[in-house]
Amino acid sequence: MGSPQDFERGTEVSEAQIAVHWKEEEFVHPPAKFIGQANLANPDVVERFNEEHFPECYREYADMLTWNQYWHTTLDAGNPPFWKWFVGGKLNACYNCVDRNLAKYKNKAALIFVPEPEDEAVYALTYQELFVRVNEVAAVLRDFCGLKTGDRVTVHMPMIPELPITMLACARLGIIHSVVFGGFSGEAAGLRAADSGSRVMIYADGYYRNGKVVDHKPGADNAVEVAGQEGQKIDKILVWRRHQGQNLSTKPMVKGRDYFIDDVLKDFKGCRVDPVAMDAEAPLFLMYTSGTTGKPKGCQHRTGGYLAYVTGTAKYYQDIHPEDVYWCMADIGWITGHSYIVYGPLALAGTSVLYEGVPTYPDAGRPWRIAEQLDVNIFHTSPTAIRMLRKAGPDEPKKYKYHFKHMTTVGEPIEPEAWRWYYDVVGKREAVIVDTWWQTENGGFLCSTKPALNPMKPGSAGPPVLGIFPMIYDEQGNEVPAGSGRAGNICIRNPWPGIMQTVWKDNNRFVSQYYQKYCKDRNSKDWRDWPYFAADGAVLAADGYYRILGRVDDVINVAGHRLGTKELESACLTLTDVAEAAVVPVVDEIKGRVPEVYVSLKAGVSDGERVGRQVVSTLETIIGKIARPKAVHIVPDLPKTRSGKIMRRVLAAISNTMDTGDVTTLANPDVVEQIRQQIQGKGPVITKEGPEDVKRFGENE
Numbered sequence: 001m002g003s004p005q006d007f008e009r010g011t012e013v014s015e016a017q018i019a020v021h022w023k024e025e026e027f028v029h030p031p032a033k034f035i036g037q038a039n040l041a042n043p044d045v046v047e048r049f050n051e052e053h054f055p056e057c058y059r060e061y062a063d064m065l066t067w068n069q070y071w072h073t074t075l076d077a078g079n080p081p082f083w084k085w086f087v088g089g090k091l092n093a094c095y096n097c098v099d100r101n102l103a104k105y106k107n108k109a110a111l112i113f114v115p116e117p118e119d120e121a122v123y124a125l126t127y128q129e130l131f132v133r134v135n136e137v138a139a140v141l142r143d144f145c146g147l148k149t150g151d152r153v154t155v156h157m158p159m160i161p162e163l164p165i166t167m168l169a170c171a172r173l174g175i176i177h178s179v180v181f182g183g184f185s186g187e188a189a190g191l192r193a194a195d196s197g198s199r200v201m202i203y204a205d206g207y208y209r210n211g212k213v214v215d216h217k218p219g220a221d222n223a224v225e226v227a228g229q230e231g232q233k234i235d236k237i238l239v240w241r242r243h244q245g246q247n248l249s250t251k252p253m254v255k256g257r258d259y260f261i262d263d264v265l266k267d268f269k270g271c272r273v274d275p276v277a278m279d280a281e282a283p284l285f286l287m288y289t290s291g292t293t294g295k296p297k298g299c300q301h302r303t304g305g306y307l308a309y310v311t312g313t314a315k316y317y318q319d320i321h322p323e324d325v326y327w328c329m330a331d332i333g334w335i336t337g338h339s340y341i342v343y344g345p346l347a348l349a350g351t352s353v354l355y356e357g358v359p360t361y362p363d364a365g366r367p368w369r370i371a372e373q374l375d376v377n378i379f380h381t382s383p384t385a386i387r388m389l390r391k392a393g394p395d396e397p398k399k400y401k402y403h404f405k406h407m408t409t410v411g412e413p414i415e416p417e418a419w420r421w422y423y424d425v426v427g428k429r430e431a432v433i434v435d436t437w438w439q440t441e442n443g444g445f446l447c448s449t450k451p452a453l454n455p456m457k458p459g460s461a462g463p464p465v466l467g468i469f470p471m472i473y474d475e476q477g478n479e480v481p482a483g484s485g486r487a488g489n490i491c492i493r494n495p496w497p498g499i500m501q502t503v504w505k506d507n508n509r510f511v512s513q514y515y516q517k518y519c520k521d522r523n524s525k526d527w528r529d530w531p532y533f534a535a536d537g538a539v540l541a542a543d544g545y546y547r548i549l550g551r552v553d554d555v556i557n558v559a560g561h562r563l564g565t566k567e568l569e570s571a572c573l574t575l576t577d578v579a580e581a582a583v584v585p586v587v588d589e590i591k592g593r594v595p596e597v598y599v600s601l602k603a604g605v606s607d608g609e610r611v612g613r614q615v616v617s618t619l620e621t622i623i624g625k626i627a628r629p630k631a632v633h634i635v636p637d638l639p640k641t642r643s644g645k646i647m648r649r650v651l652a653a654i655s656n657t658m659d660t661g662d663v664t665t666l667a668n669p670d671v672v673e674q675i676r677q678q679i680q681g682k683g684p685v686i687t688k689e690g691p692e693d694v695k696r697f698g699e700n701e
């Protein structure tokens with residue numbers, strides 16, 4: 001393995017520093033019982049999806065869908081990097097996930113909802129019931145809200161069945177949904193609503209999390225205010241009630257603006273709304289994610305390509321059959337939930353479990369009780385959840401009689417030790433594991449072992465998935481060869497149907513963020529000249545397995561959730577007493593990474609402790625509790641280059657007790673030693689982390 005210095009890392013402390021030093025692990029072979037029943041058991045598939053057959057290989061995925069009109073061109077790559085997939089085709093995503101399953105499966109559970117309170121009954125929604133409810137909600141969106149095809153709706157909801165119902169109702173009409181993770185603040189939702197131009201927002205009154213009722217509705221008022229400041233008027237807030245006829249929120253409803261959906265629905269009983277045949281290239285949804293600038297970007301996903309890609313990958317890599325009980329513990333507010341709780345599993349007539357709460361509530365046996373009770377056989381979660389469950393209850397899984405055939409890990413690199421616990425204890429050595437690497441921008445998996453065909457290697461995501469051709473480049477654009485032990489930037493050489501269409505309203509950002517870095521000729525019309533830059537570091541082993549090392553840009557991956565350092569810093573700078581702020585990632589045993597904040601104060605401000613507390617509460621209000629820092633350090637000055645650039649790398653090294661390297665060329669080298677003594681000598685100024693936060697951070701994905 002190469003040394004971390006081989007790897008140009010920008011300002012980030014790199015995952016490379018830890019992960020490159022994991023030793024190569026031995027292969028683990030998939031259990032025979034799994035292979036016997038797998039959807040993808042014939043190795044011929046590799047030939048069908050080889051580079052010679054690109055892009056036509058993707059017909060195989062599109063043919064898993066029902067089309068109103070078949071497409072004429074599989075890939076139109078005439079205007080790179082704005083690819084068009086399945087051109088000329090028409091389809092409806094809701095029809096594919098709901099209506100078409102009625103003929104064979106109308107009595108089968110589509111969704112099973114597990115409320116967090118353990119004494120509240122679990123309930124299953126059959127495909128028929130889902131059909132009825134989605135139609136009625138679609139009628140409300142169309143006839144009560146006046147929404148039409150192409151309009152955007154911001155959905156800020158927790159993990160309750162009404163969330164996928166709302167998404168599918170939007171898809172039925174070709175309304176573009178923009179779901180904002182329920183744990184984000186109302187302000188964050190309001191900003192995203194403004195960017196997307198939503199005039200309707202959909203909320204829930206409240207929900208249960210970690211044994212408490214969370215009052216969610218107040219966020220709506222903040223969202224409306226923030227959207228208003230951005231010039232976007234929100235005229236309607238629809239509020240789902242967690243318990244019909246009760247209100248979990250203390251906030252009054254605003255007359256003429258806020259409506260309980262269950263009240264409105266009374267006028268729409270039995271309504272049926274025809275699914276609109278959408279162009280394959282029509283946007284299906286937006287999902288905002290963090291990037292290198294302060295402003296989150298709206299990843300715009302297309303209908304045909306996205307749905308084909310998630311359906312194909314859910315079938316081959318998640319091994320979903322209609323008779324399986326599949327449980328992905330992510331939150332639907334993240335891309336994993338969109339692709340692999342809602343769209344992929346339902347398009348395959350699967351049964352998808354939705355769990356409202358945190359995995360360790362009321363104790364670390366909860367997921368295994370749920371698995372036993374529902375006879376879940378496919379399980380999907382993140383390394384953070386695995387570490388957390390392992391720490392809180394290493395022997396819990398043994399107490400329960402569930403049997404998984406298949407398990408997934410996603411969202412962060414998983415260290416071989418955690419992988420082994422997942423395999424031996426959670427999976428009881430009966431389940432195959434796929435470590436799936438991908439991103440919000442990608443729609444679906446990019447690297448993963450084919451569960452019945454490839455051996456697993458702990459700590460490696462595995463080979464690229466079918467139809468994906470990656471390459472690792474160094475900073476100069478030279479290929480880093482397999483087996484060299486050197487890390488570089490992983491890129492995907494070819495377009496694929498799940499890739500986002502663009503950044504909402506910002507084509508330039510799409511090009512500059514993802515394609516500019518390695519495009520040698522901006523005028524080229526050949527897709528081969530347009531590799532997709534993923535902003536992840538990776539190492540390619542001689543056997544063709546990729547080990548993903550983590551972000552090379554200003555994104556911190558906290559418990560598998562993306563936070564932009566610039567977003568956090570801009571939030572800190574809203575405080576009048578703060579002169580400068582820098583946010584750095586710190587290694588955390590459970591969550592992978594957590595943010596630490598360095599702040600210098602304006603002249604004359606002396607009460608650092610108070611400002612530190614304000615920084616914490618401001619981050620919670622502007623972004624959400626997920627952005628709560630591990631520590632806020634009030635320092636005399638931030639280390640800077642002579643040109644005034646804040647050296648986050650130096651601060652990150654101090655926070656992670658690593659060597660700061662040569663700092664003599666900085667404008668203010670003395671401050672580095674001063675900060676080092678302050679942090680490593682005396683400990684953080686303010687530490688706001690308790691056991692409850694661990695759960696909060698580790699709750700999803």
Ligand code: WTA
Nearest residue numbers: 410411412413436437438439440548550551
């Ligand atoms: C990281 C989540 C290692 C990676 C689906 C990526 C991973 C970011 C893995 C995207 C994995 C995701 N191994 N790292 N299996 N999966 N990542 O957009 O850094 O929330 O760029 O999408 O998570 O996070 P996002």
